[in-house]
Amino acid sequence: MIARVMAAEWLKIRKKPIWFLAVIGPAGVVGLQAANFGLRYDYLVKQYEDDLWGGLIGNVHYLAVPALLLGLALVASMLASLEHQTNAWKQTLALPVTRFAVFTAKFAILLVVLAVSCTLLAVGTAALGAGLGFGYAFPAGELLTASYLPFVAAMPFMALQIWMSVTLSNQAVPLTVGIAGTILSLYSVRMSDWFPWKWPYLINEWNDPLVSAGAGLAAGFLLYAAGLVHFARRDVK
Amino acid sequence: MSAWIIETDRLTKTVGGKTLVDGLNLTIGKGEVYGFLGPNGAGKTTTIRMLLGLIRPTRGKVRLFGQDLQRNRTAVLRKVGSLVEYPSYYGHLTGYENLEAVRRLLDAPKSRIDEVLGVVRLTKGAGRPVKAYSLGMKQRLGIATVLLGKPELLILDEPTNGLDPAGILEIRELIKSMARDHGMTILVSSHLLSEVDQMATRVGIIHKGKMIFQDSIQALRDRSRGRISLTVDRTEEAWKALLGSGIRAEAADGRLLVESLSDEKVAAIVRLLVRHDIAVYRIQEEKRSLEEHFLALTDGGDSL
Numbered sequence: 180m181i182a183r184v185m186a187a188e189w190l191k192i193r194k195k196p197i198w199f200l201a202v203i204g205p206a207g208v209v210g211l212q213a214a215n216f217g218l219r220y221d222y223l224v225k226q227y228e229d230d231l232w233g234g235l236i237g238n239v240h241y242l243a244v245p246a247l248l249l250g251l252a253l254v255a256s257m258l259a260s261l262e263h264q265t266n267a268w269k270q271t272l273a274l275p276v277t278r279f280a281v282f283t284a285k286f287a288i289l290l291v292v293l294a295v296s297c298t299l300l301a302v303g304t305a306a307l308g309a310g311l312g313f314g315y316a317f318p319a320g321e322l323l324t325a326s327y328l329p330f331v332a333a334m335p336f337m338a339l340q341i342w343m344s345v346t347l348s349n350q351a352v353p354l355t356v357g358i359a360g361t362i363l364s365l366y367s368v369r370m371s372d373w374f375p376w377k378w379p380y381l382i383n384e385w386n387d388p389l390v391s392a393g394a395g396l397a398a399g400f401l402l403y404a405a406g407l408v409h410f411a412r413r414d415v416k
Numbered sequence: 417m418s419a420w421i422i423e424t425d426r427l428t429k430t431v432g433g434k435t436l437v438d439g440l441n442l443t444i445g446k447g448e449v450y451g452f453l454g455p456n457g458a459g460k461t462t463t464i465r466m467l468l469g470l471i472r473p474t475r476g477k478v479r480l481f482g483q484d485l486q487r488n489r490t491a492v493l494r495k496v497g498s499l500v501e502y503p504s505y506y507g508h509l510t511g512y513e514n515l516e517a518v519r520r521l522l523d524a525p526k527s528r529i530d531e532v533l534g535v536v537r538l539t540k541g542a543g544r545p546v547k548a549y550s551l552g553m554k555q556r557l558g559i560a561t562v563l564l565g566k567p568e569l570l571i572l573d574e575p576t577n578g579l580d581p582a583g584i585l586e587i588r589e590l591i592k593s594m595a596r597d598h599g600m601t602i603l604v605s606s607h608l609l610s611e612v613d614q615m616a617t618r619v620g621i622i623h624k625g626k627m628i629f630q631d632s633i634q635a636l637r638d639r640s641r642g643r644i645s646l647t648v649d650r651t652e653e654a655w656k657a658l659l660g661s662g663i664r665a666e667a668a669d670g671r672l673l674v675e676s677l678s679d680e681k682v683a684a685i686v687r688l689l690v691r692h693d694i695a696v697y698r699i700q701e702e703k704r705s706l707e708e709h710f711l712a713l714t715d716g717g718d719s720l
Contacts, residue, residue, distance in 0.1 A: 187520040194508050270504035270561070273468040273496040273519050413484060414471035 184276055187315040191261050192288070197254055200389050203294045204250045208242045209303035216311055231313040239304045240325040243268075245361045247293070248331055252340045253356020254292055258285050259268035259353075265398035268415050286403060293330055293337070301326035311355045314416060324381070324388050331392040332378035334399020336360060342406030346413065418490075421446050421569055421601045422467065427476035429462050436462045438625035439476070442602055444618070449595045451612030451633070452605040454622035455714050460605045461501060463622065464573045466499050485718070494522075497567035499575055503558035507547035510539060511557050514546055522565045532560040534589065537634060552583035559590060570594060570602045578609060584611070591615055594628070609710040623714045640709030644682060646672040647698040648689060657692045658685065676701070 192198075214236065216223055227234025236359035257413050262268045271281060280387065336357075343353035360376060367376035372383045378395045422444040428436040437459040437703045446452045454460050465471045469489050478485040480492045505514050515529045528592055533539045540548065546557060549685050555575065562570060572591070576584040590614050592641070612619060612633075612660040619636055621629040629636065647670060648654045655667045658674075663685065668674040682699070689696055704712075 183521055183523055187517045189507055190513060190517045190520065191509065191515075194453075205595070215464055233719075263710065265504050265507060266502070267504035267506065269468075269470055269500045269520070270518075273493065274497045274518065275490040275565075276521055277490060412472070415465070 180276060180280045180285055181287065181312075184255075184280045185287060188261075188284050188288050192258070192394075195257060195261070197257050200250060200253060201292050202299060204246050204296050205300035205303050208239060208246050208300060210306050211242060212304075213307055213310075216307070222312070224330055228320055229310075231401055232308055232317050235308050235311070235313065236304060236318070236321055236325045239300070239307075240329065241380070241388065242339060243300055243326075244333075245364055247296075247337060247379060248364055248376075249357065250296065251289065251293055251337050252335060252354060255285075255289055255331050255337065255340035255344045256350045256354055258288055259341070260350060263348050264387070266416065272415050282341075282345065282407050282410045285345060286338065289341055293333075294327075296365040297330045298327050318374070324326060324375075328381055328388050328392040329379040332381060332395030334395045335375055335402050338399050338402035340407055342402065342409070345406075345410060346416070378389070418554060419446065421448075421481060421483075422450075422469070422603065423479045424463075425479070426477065427463065427466060428474050428571060429459075429466060429471065430474040431439060431612070433626055437466070437473075437622075438465055440622070440625070440627050442630070443514045444629065446601055447595070447599055448618050449602045449604065450589070451616030452603055452622065453609055453612055453619055453710065454605075454607065456607050458607075458622045458655050458714070459625040460607075460622060461573055462625075464498075464571055465603060467571060468500070470492065470500070477522070493543075493679075494565065494655040494678045496571060497562035497565060497569070498571040498573075499558045499562050500571075500573045501577070503554045504550075504641055505546045505557060507556060508545060510543050510545055511549070511553075511560075514557060515542075515561060517607060518561050518564055524564055524566075527565055528566075532563045535563060536560045539716040552579055555583065555587065559587070563594075568600060570605045572602065574605055575606070576606070576716055588615055590661050602708050609707050613706055621710065623712055628713055636709070637706060640704050641676045641704050644685075644701040645674055645698075645700045645702050646674070646696060647688075647700075648672065648684070649695040649697070653692065654694045657688060659692070661688055673702070685703075 201411065212235065216235065221409055223234065224231065241328060262271060272278060306321060309315055340353055341356055343356060344350060347353060364376040367374055368380055370377050375398060378391040381391045382387055383390045420443045422442060424440055424442045425440070427437055429434065429438040438464060440464070448609065450462055462471070466473050469485055481495060483492050485492055506517065513531065519526065519529055520539065533542050536559050538553065539555050540558060541553055546554065547559065559575070561696045575591070576587050579587065588611070590600060591604060596600050604612065604615070616633050618632050619629070620627055651667050651670055651672060654672055655665055658672070663674060686696060686699070
């Protein structure tokens with residue numbers, strides 16, 4: 180049933196700038212790093228002498244986290260607005276589909292769109308490195324870690340934004356929360372490890388990115404489940 | 417096992433201490449066109465939302481096709497087409513794409529889209545974005561969406577609200593043909609009796625959350641039959657004279673009112689009065705329209 184709901188969702192997001200956002204996000208991050216490395220090439224190459232690729236991937240990663248947090252809030256809001264705009268929830272939810280399927284499909288679409296963005300980010304980073312003359316032997320493991328694990332660590336924010344966007348008809352609230360979180364994340368590296376906004380940076384005292392990603396996955400699932408229960412029980416206006 | 421298509425058992429919805437729907441027992445049989453009437457704010461939409469599982473009843477139960485709605489929601493809703501208040505649509509998509517989005521959810525055959533577009537005569541406008549549609553076209557698209565899944569039961573909440581007279585007529589004819597040609601059971605709500613009068617076989621009147629009348633439209637018409645008004649010179653005596661021969665009349669400002677009677681009975685009354693030497697000035701039939709009767713039932717429709 181989720182497949183049927185998702186098929187309908189793909190149709191509905193046509194002509195909406197969701198895919199545009201999915202491309203512009205990673206393109207913007209890679210573009211800014213291209214400018215960064217282009218303008219300060221000699222300085223940065225000297226600084227990252229020992230590990231040119233590592234330096235580039237690290238820089239892209241730091242810029243990608245706020246872009247990811249902001250982007251997921253925007254996409255979540257757009258997905259929910261499809262129904263809010265003409266109050267189509269009453270139509271969708273009076274059809275023979277479960278609320279579980281409707282909520283899960285929205286969440287799944289958000290995951291797919293962001294996964295595409297992360298893939299574009301990985302490809303873009305590799306292309307940028309090659310273009311800067313760092314060679315073609317890029318560290319695949321490091322690149323994939325920096326591209327996809329922040330996405331996994333950001334799961335709680337995806338679940339939270341979908342939950343808020345779907346249940347609140349006024350999108351100013353979820354968008355404000357999303358933007359505030361994005362700004363907060365810029366200062367979160369100094370916070371302690373339990374702080375969720377720090378997780379997408381994959382920094383923790385164990386020096387293991389999987390710890391941050393695992394925490395994100397667990398918290399994301401809990402928030403998704405809580406949102407689902409609330410959505411399934413609530414009255415539809 | 418009941419034969420009702422819709423059956424509610426003491427359906428109640430309380431929101432913030434306010435009872436919107438109060439112990440409603442609504443029953444609709446197969447093939448009926450049920451007019452669900454009530455002034456604005458009487459609880460019609462709240463009831464309909466409960467029938468569709470959009471909101472949870474505070475108390476009471478909804479059974480559709482003899483099955484408990486809460487337990488068999490998706491199976492039951494497969495046989496229901498619904499249109500609640502204003503039409504829902506995706507404005508950036510064309511009419512065709514709107515239908516396709518719902519078709520994917522229902523898993524109906526693709527050919528069904530052209531069929532329903534034909535039924536509501538929207539084939540020509542199907543390629544345009546819905547945000548450019550007139551309200552009448554949007555409403556027709558809404559009805560096309562309702563019909564996509566070949567429902568056996570239609571639940572239409574104020575389907576003619578905001579339409580111009582031509583649009584109202586069109587939707588009304590569409591509803592009638594659905595019942596006549598496809599044997600669908602239809603619940604249609606309205607705050608205007610005149611609208612339901614022309615298509616319903618049975619009516620339910622809700623007022624302040626309570627069902628105050630539920631019977632065939634004929635029964636409602638019978639209840640609103642006219643009265644005979646007699647203007648005479650000595651009201652008191654005339655009243656006594658009539659009572660003396662077993663006719664109950666109501667005396668009011670120089671007139672006597674009796675329930676509508678056969679021609680012979682009216683003639684007998686006149687003869688009686690003349691025999692008592694009472695001058696009869698006027699005999700009038702006072703027709704109370706269905707509308708007036710409806711207004712009387714709902715306290716003059718204070719919120720109309």
